[in-house]
Amino acid sequence: MSPRNELNFSGGPGALPETVLAQVREAIAAVPEVGLSILGISHRSDWFCAVIAELERNFRTLLGLPDNYHVLFLQGGATQQFSMLPMHLLRGQSRPAEYLHTGYWSGKAIPEAELEGPLKVLWSGAANGFHRLPADDELIFAADAPYLHYVSNETVEGLQFHRVLGRDDVPRICDMSSDFLSRPCAAERFSLIYAHAQKNIGPAGVTIVLLRDELIEQAPSQLPSFLDYRKQIQAHSNLNTPPVFAIYVVLLVSRWLLNDIGGIERMAEINRRKAESLYATLDDSDGFYRGRAALADRSLMNVVFNLASPEREQHFLGAAQAAGFSGLGGHRAIGGIRASIYNALTEAAVDELRGFMDDFRRRSGA
Ligand SMILES: *Cc1c(COP(=O)(O)O)cnc(C)c1O
Numbered sequence: 237m238s239p240r241n242e243l244n245f246s247g248g249p250g251a252l253p254e255t256v257l258a259q260v261r262e263a264i265a266a267v268p269e270v271g272l273s274i275l276g277i278s279h280r281s282d283w284f285c286a287v288i289a290e291l292e293r294n295f296r297t298l299l300g301l302p303d304n305y306h307v308l309f310l311q312g313g314a315t316q317q318f319s320m321l322p323m324h325l326l327r328g329q330s331r332p333a334e335y336l337h338t339g340y341w342s343g344k345a346i347p348e349a350e351l352e353g354p355l356k357v358l359w360s361g362a363a364n365g366f367h368r369l370p371a372d373d374e375l376i377f378a379a380d381a382p383y384l385h386y387v388s389n390e391t392v393e394g395l396q397f398h399r400v401l402g403r404d405d406v407p408r409i410c411d412m413s414s415d416f417l418s419r420p421c422a423a424e425r426f427s428l429i430y431a432h433a434q435k436n437i438g439p440a441g442v443t444i445v446l447l448r449d450e451l452i453e454q455a456p457s458q459l460p461s462f463l464d465y466r467k468q469i470q471a472h473s474n475l476n477t478p479p480v481f482a483i484y485v486v487l488l489v490s491r492w493l494l495n496d497i498g499g500i501e502r503m504a505e506i507n508r509r510k511a512e513s514l515y516a517t518l519d520d521s522d523g524f525y526r527g528r529a530a531l532a533d534r535s536l537m538n539v540v541f542n543l544a545s546p547e548r549e550q551h552f553l554g555a556a557q558a559a560g561f562s563g564l565g566g567h568r569a570i571g572g573i574r575a576s577i578y579n580a581l582t583e584a585a586v587d588e589l590r591g592f593m594d595d596f597r598r599r600s601g602a
Pocket of ligand 1: 248312313314315316341387389390391411412413414432435
């Protein structure tokens with residue numbers, strides 16, 4: 237069977253809602269209120285300025301974001317934020333910024349920041365193979381750190397923090413690329429949040445940055461314009477040609493969240509039900525499916541698990557593909573199986589996967 241779009245469990249780029257895809261198909265031919273294809277509309281048009289304004293408003297509504305936050309739509313992915321952030325906040329500092337090394341993606345951020353200034357890894361899960369996250373009593377935060385950086389959801393290992401970390405008197409910075417807008421995130425407790433679109437809220441090409449205005453007052457003045465948050469703020473994310481298409485798709489997703497789903501709390505309830513039922517399928521399998529993450533740190537977005545052997549996992553993936561599922565292979569860094577159940581993945585799709593998993597287990601004689 238060829239892949240069924242509604243059964244796309246890909247870790248990223250992730251699935252998008254069917255209703256959004258239908259509007260995207262239409263917009264590629266012509267955006268109804270403009271009469272031109274979305275691929276050929278000027279980023280200096282009034283229409284596009286209104287797109288940016290509405291999207292910013294939608295984020296403020298969805299997150300309850302206070303007025304002293306800027307909302308930016310940038311390029312370069314989360315990876316560019318690994319550098320852009322320490323360029324502003326770490327260059328020329330004598331005190332180390334504090335980083336948590338909780339998995340693959342937080343590990344990518346650390347060497348980039350080290351290029352800009354001193355850094356302290358406050359806790360690392362490397363020795364235990366990133367099977368769990370730190371408990372509060374394992375973390376001692378310094379009062380004079382320039383900032384704390386962590387990743388809310390480790391996409392590869394399937395580990396997610398279910399609390400806000402750090403001190404309120406030290407800027408708290410979080411990479412929320414793989415769980416942004418999947419649940420309430422207490423945005424007002426963070427000085428800066430970044431999240432690229434392509435896991436949960438749109439296609440690749442745009443990265444959302446929310447930042448509190450006082451954070452960058454002391455930043456060095458000699459930064460390339462494109463990499464300077466202040467210049468991007470002045471230009472309303474329109475400093476050079478922005479990714480018009482990607483931003484428009486994120487706008488459609490934000491409308492879907494507000495109008496079809498009914499907000500972030502509702503989205504979080506749905507996401508919790510999906511994750512709980514899928515984890516129950518692992519836990520009720522008598523060890524046939526083995527969840528990778530410690531129970532308390534299980535991700536509601538990326539359900540990562542193993543079977544008894546790599547051969548059995550290959551067999552599972554082949555059978556899943558034949559049944560129309562896709563994207564279930566684990567990240568190339570760790571293998572295994574990963575079912576990513578981002579916002580757009582429906583409860584019906586999760587039910588189909590559970591049905592398939594139960595069948596596969598029975599057919600394997602377990
Ligand atoms: C996928 C991912 C990244 C990498 O993002 P790019 O946009 O490809 O640079 C960074 N952080 C997290 C948490 C991710 O899941």
